[in-house]
Amino acid sequence: MKILHTSDWHLGRSLYGRKRYEEFSAFLDWLSETIQKKEVDALLIAGDVFDTSTPSNKAQELYYRFLCRVSASCCQHIVVIGGNHDSPSFLNAPKELLRALNVFVVGAMTENPEDEVIVLQDRNQAPLAIVCAVPYLRDKDIRTVEPGETIDDKNAKLIEGVKVHYEKVCSIAESKKADLEKAGHEKVPIVAMGHLFTAGGKTVEGDGVRELYVGSLAHVEQDVFPSSIDYLALGHLHVPQVVGGAAHIRYSGSPIPMGYGEAKQDKKVILIEFNTNTPKIHEIQVPCFQELVRIVGTLDDIHAKVEQLKYDESQAWLEIEYTGRDIVGNLREILDEALTGSAMEIRRVKNKRVMERLINSIEDDETLDDLDVNDVFTRCLDAFDVPEEDRIELTTSHAEIIQSLNEEDVNVD
Template sequence: MKILHTSDWHLGRCLYGRKRYGEFSAFLDWLARTIEDEKVDALLVAGDVFDTSTPSNRAQELYYRFLCRVGASCCRHVVVIAGNHDSPSFLNAPRELLRALNVYVVGSVTDALDDEVIVLRKNPQISQIDADGVDAIICAVPYLRDRDIRIVEPGETIDDKNRKLVDGIKKHYETVVSLAEQKRYNLCKSAQSADKYIPIIALGHLFTAGGKTVDGDGVRDLYVGSLAHVGGEVFPSSIDYLALGHLHVPQAVGSAEHIRYCGSPIPMGYGEAAQEKKVVLIEFNPQITGMDPDKSTKKEISGNQRNLRITEKTVPCFQQMVRIVGSLDDIHAKLDELKKEKSSAWLEIEYTGSNITGNLREVLDGAIADSTMEIRRIKNRRVMDRVMSTIAENETLDDLDANDVFIRCLETFDVPDEDRQGLTSSYNEIIKSLHEQDVNAE
């Protein structure tokens, strides 16, 4: 059985106002072809399908068109969970209709945790099955919101909240995986197949301890106090593979190669521009079916009961993004180099020269006038330093984010350093609760 792990599509995301539908469409076309070429049996999408809780019509069109194409391919199953950027009710709304395409959607935690346990049948048309008729059992755990896993109590400290969040995540996975183990036992018992092994594969969307991030990747802190202490030991050992989403850098969790982030498929910002993007191909029983590693990074690990092979497949770059930092001469030299390459890159340029250049935008626009490159952002460091040092009167909220405004408030009211940690944690909790509101729910 072959499974493809992807996540963090963020369909509809813009780059400094520039629509990116061409990139998203090209990625989804590539993904569909990869599924067909590799003869993938199941696709896992580990959250953040869309960039916002109210995606545009174009973003929705890309999503549903892709699902229809995959539904008509060799891929027998698609499992989608919600991430922290997704609206649970929006993702869940068409789930009964999508079941006709063998697409399983889990947007939020329900009272019946059995809803998160999905049995992947070899033949989805047959309702009565035993162990021989099952490919795998999926624990489709969506993004766990604070209210899903923690009861608020008066007088709690930040450490109390963090501990209860970790305990809540651990308990949730233990319960769902236990239900999956019971299903597996019943299936094997009914078929009298004691030696038949059905893999348990879990999904999740969270931030694990030691996880790698990059500047400008848009990853929001998921938990109060920037909690990043969910270690691999939180997850039950009976999970054969855990497909995670949220972090945009492809990586394994600690030394556990079977617990992995595949990362985002396209760069979400210039911090990711030079990063090689991946999807992860997992194969059970590799000694039978084999796999051609071609030019992909190949890693093999041993599962709990049977061997599995993990292959990272590189996603092509669909739109070049280049960040240029330096003096005016440095910038012109890099632009000339890109023009010789006939590049169509989207540029972020940061001027760090010693001279103040007030007409930098005009100069740089002229430098690329005879090319197909686009300047998406210019950072004039010298002008910015002067503005910040003099606290210019023309500074607006557009120049700041919410965190900047909060820090300015602390400074304006001379809040002592010893009080800032508690106030900042409370502020983060409020912001997190705003992000978690499902605006589509009724």
């Protein structure tokens, strides 16, 4: 039994306005070929298939074309769970049709936990694995609101809600495993999935990973997950990593860099082989389909790096930050000229000196486009001279409202 674990595709995501469909398509082609080459029996996609709740037609085309291609290969099953970026109703809409392709979709927490437990069978109807397909658990699904709660109370209830749900789902899986053993099917592994933030998880600048819940906690500890789980396939964090030193609990990470903070990161998918009681886990490195390069320095430093990249015939997308002492007002024009004759693209330019010169006057000229929702709320508190002792509760309430808006499923009628 071979399982491949991947997550956080974020199909449809752009980089400073640049569409990345060719990159996504190249990854999915590579993944299809890897599944064939490694003779994978089941593919697990641990959430955030799409970057938004209303994915473009092109993003949808990539997704469904991939599912059709893989379902016709050696891969007998595909299990997809919803992430915090996904629309549950959008993912779930074609689930009955996709079942015909042995694609199982769980977009959101179900009313009956048994609906999140899937017994995968081979072509002879023999059990391969029991999958606990737990999607992103929204705040409203796992926590009831009570008057007078503190932030610590809310965090504790969130963690308890996550724990209780995994216990319910895994208990059903354990019962199914016992029944299979009675029928003579031994060593059927329990594989769980999840989309959440574990304590100590690593993130990087610019990866777009949102805090899932309001408050300072809501990062679950390893002991939240039942010991009956043989492998836990997690999504949400973009850095491939092991959780709490437990080799069988892992994030596969995103398959392509979501921003320049991930540019030097090795991207991976995880292959798990179940031949004995202890799974063999292999990390497979994903090729780089589009080079991202961040250049920081003086004008001379930037020119030197650009010339080296041109010499190497690089096709990189560049983020350039000028940190020299002199003010260079026409920096973008200079850089565009330096790239003449190359296949490179400048996706972003940061002119530190010009920014510093304007910093004192920016408030007079800034617009709402320059601020995020938290900036606006802080300005509002300042404008009304709200005392510091009142700000914590107000800020928490504001964050809860924003979270509820982020979690609203816009595709629901």
